[in-house]
Amino acid sequence: SYVLTQPPSVSVAPGRTARITCGGNNLGSKHVHWYQQKPGQAPVVVMYYDSDRPSGIPERLSGSNSGNTATLTISRVEAGDEADYYCQVSDSSSDVVFGGGTKLTVL
C-alpha cells in the first residue's frame, strides 16, 4: 500500500517560516491535503488539493507538491500554529492514506 513519510517534529521560532514535508512515491501525481490537529481536538483541513486554502485559513499557510514531496509552508509562525500536521492522499484503489504526522513546536 501507498506510504506517506513525514518528519516526526519540526521546531521554529516565532515569526520564522516552518516547512513541513510529506514524501511519497510520485506524490506529485496525486492531490495532497493537509490537516492541523491540536491536542484533544478533531483534525481541521488547512490545505486541500496541494495548495488551496479553505476559508478562514490565513494566507500565511501555503502548499506545494512536486516530484516525490509535498510541502506545507507556514510563514510568520505564531504560537497558535503549534499542533500536529498530517498529510493525506487517496490512492488508486480509493483507499485513504495519512502520513505519520509532524509535531510543530514553536520555540
Added chain:
Amino acid sequence: QVQLVQSGAEVKKPGASVKVSCKASGYTFNTYTIHWVRQAPGQRLEWMGWINAGEGNKKYSQKFQDRLIITRDTSTNTAYMELRSLRSEDTAVYYCAREVTLYFDRWGQGTLITV
C-alpha cells in the same frame, strides 16, 4: 451549519463489539461520503473505511476488512461504524468525517472507545 455529532465514549471488554453513530446535519446527507478514521493514543490518524451515504456502497481498509461494518440510515441522516472482536489495540478515538472530493472538510468530535 454542517455538523457531525458522534455518540459518547464507551468501555468494552476484549472480544466484544462496539457501534458508534455519527449524526449529520446542515447539509443533504445522501449527497456525500462519510469516512471513519481512528487515532490510538499518541498515534497517527488511521483510515478505516467509507460509505457513500446515497448509494450505500462502501469500502474498507484491508486491515479491518473482516471485523468492520459501516452502515447508514438515510431516514435519520446517521452513519454507523461497528467494530467487532475488540482487542486492547483498538483503544482509540474514532472519528467520522465528511468527504468533499477526496478530502475531509468536516469531522465529528470523536468518540473514545476503551477496550
